[in-house]
Amino acid sequence: MPRLSADRQHSVRFELNGREVEAQAEPRMLLSDFLRHVLAMTGTHVGCEHGVCGACTVEIDGMAARACLTLAVQVEGARVRTVEALAPGPGRLSILQEAFRRHHGLQCGFCTPGILMSLDIFLRAHPAPSEIDIREYLSGHLCRCTGYAPIVAAALDAAEKLREADIIG
Amino acid sequence: MKPARFDYIRAETLAEAHAALAAHGGEARVLAGGQTLLPMLSMRLARPGVLVDIMRLHEIARYGIERDVIRVGAGVRQAQLQKMFELDKVQPLLAKALPWVGHAQTRARGTVCGSIAHADPSAELPLVLVALGGEVELSSARHRRKVAGEEFFTGPLSTARADDELVEAVTFPSRRPGYGYAFREFARRHGDFAIVACAAVARTDGARLAIGGVGDRPVAREFAQADRTSLTEALDAFSWELDARDDAHASAAYRRALVRQIGHAVIMEAEQCRV
Incomplete structure (x- = not known):
């Protein structure tokens, strides 16, 4: 069985935003730091570093998860998506991101990458959520600027736009 | 807020996990989902020398x-x-x-x-x-x-x-015929640790009520089928038997009050859910 020693760097291979990547990490390195410091993917933000604030939320194997509650070595062989994967191209925003801009769903933007990732995954599985569903789901995130109301409005609007796009598409 | 150093063992079979735990004992911690272990590592409340990841089994x-x-x-x-x-x-x-x-x-x-x-x-x-x-x-x-x-x-x-x-x-x-089940908890915010959590299982001859968040572990008590007045009295006695303490989140008196109120409500709800 593989044993990775504490004071060495070990190769970790996984899929990041559709691309195979390989980089080195000590066993104790958190996925949040691995993404930001080793892979230079600084879109994922780090807030509380103990799983409370939700700023570092990413997608791991199709589910929303805290990057700070995951070790880099745990994602060996996994599929990870971060906020960098949301925009369909340079200078363009996803339907969800557009909705956040329209509804002022962010001010300082620190919590936004985590909330966007959570909602992106949630809206895929729940195309017609109620406001209560969204509020309950957002309880896994802290935002100290907006008071949440514009975030909820953006999520509801994005859900509607995604349903329309789905019908047309 | 970074974990101290540890060796990481990725067990691939149950026998390997057992062998790793046998070899390292108290120095090792089992890593599964990591949602409570990782914060403890980051805050250095836990400093194991070895983590045994069991999620590939x-x-x-x-x-x-x-x-x-x-x-x-x-x-x-x-x-x-x-x-x-x-x-x-x-x-x-x-x-x-x-x-x-x-x-x-x-x-x-x-x-x-x-x-x-x-x-x-x-x-x-x-x-x-x-x-x-x-x-x-x-x-x-x-x-x-x-x-x-x-x-x-x-x-x-x-x-x-x-x-x-x-x-x-x-x-x-599993669910048993004629039984009813109910759960409620009180926390400041959904998803936070419960100040008081109550689970009830109602049968034809009574109910079992379990309480979390009050003592140092979850505690269950059987309540014979009773009228409302005697249930209220029994819940009051139960609330005093629990080792409720004051802390930053709530006072002991408040916790006992929640046990009486929510305890009563879940027993009633479980009773109504009996099928």
């Missing part, structure tokens, strides 16, 4: 109905069990309590057995295990044994598990 990544129980293996994540087909019919108490375990974003990774092995006094899954009279299956290179939920929890974050043992599975009794 196919043999314990399963859950299923076995005779009259639901058996949940150590690799099963909370979100997986929550999506079990007709969970609300198989065991309504699990279906009612699981949405209160952390947040969707932590249930995606956190395991059912991990929450039970961690034994937080205010956690929902240990409470459900005690309310239903479920069991914990422990295994090691030496032996295998089963421990009743009520005996497994020995104090805050303390259990009957020996250093070389793995919580291999837990079993929750």
Whole structure:
């Protein structure tokens, strides 16, 4: 069985935003730091570093998860998506991101990458959520600027736009 | 907020996990979903020399109905069990309590057995295990044994598990005909640790009420079928027997008041759910 020693760097291979990547990490390195410091993917933000604030939320194997509650070595062989994967191209925003801009769903933007990732995954599985569903789901995130109301409005609007796009598409 | 150094062992079979735990014992910690272990590592409340990752073990990544129980293996994540087909019919108490375990974003990774092995006094899954009279299956290179939920929890974050043992599975009794189940908790914010959590199982001849968040572990009590006045009195007596303490979140008196109120409400609700 593989044993990775504490004071060495070990190769970790996984899929990041559709691309195979390989980089080195000590066993104790958190996925949040691995993404930001080793892979230079600084879109994922780090807030509380103990799983409370939700700023570092990413997608791991199709589910929303805290990057700070995951070790880099745990994602060996996994599929990870971060906020960098949301925009369909340079200078363009996803339907969800557009909705956040329209509804002022962010001010300082620190919590936004985590909330966007959570909602992106949630809206895929729940195309017609109620406001209560969204509020309950957002309880896994802290935002100290907006008071949440514009975030909820953006999520509801994005859900509607995604349903329309789905019908047309 | 970074963990101290540790060796990381990725066990690939149950025998390897047992061997690693036998070799490192108290110096090792089992890593499953990591949703409570990782914060403890980052805050350096835990500084194990070795982590044994058990999430690649196919043999314990399963859950299923076995005779009259639901058996949940150590690799099963909370979100997986929550999506079990007709969970609300198989065991309504699990279906009612699981949405209160952390947040969707932590249930995606956190395991059912991990929450039970961690034994937080205010956690929902240990409470459900005690309310239903479920069991914990422990295994090691030496032996295998089963421990009743009520005996497994020995104090805050303390259990009957020996250093070389793995919580291999837990079993929750399935819904029984004529029984009703209810769950409620009170927290400042959905997904926060419960100030008081209550689970009730109603039968024709009485009810069993389990309380979390008040003492140092979940506690259950049987209540004979009774009229409202005597139930109120019995709940009052029960609330004083629990070892309620003041802390930053709530006073002992407030916790006892919640036990009386929510305890009464869940017993009534479970009674109405009897089928």
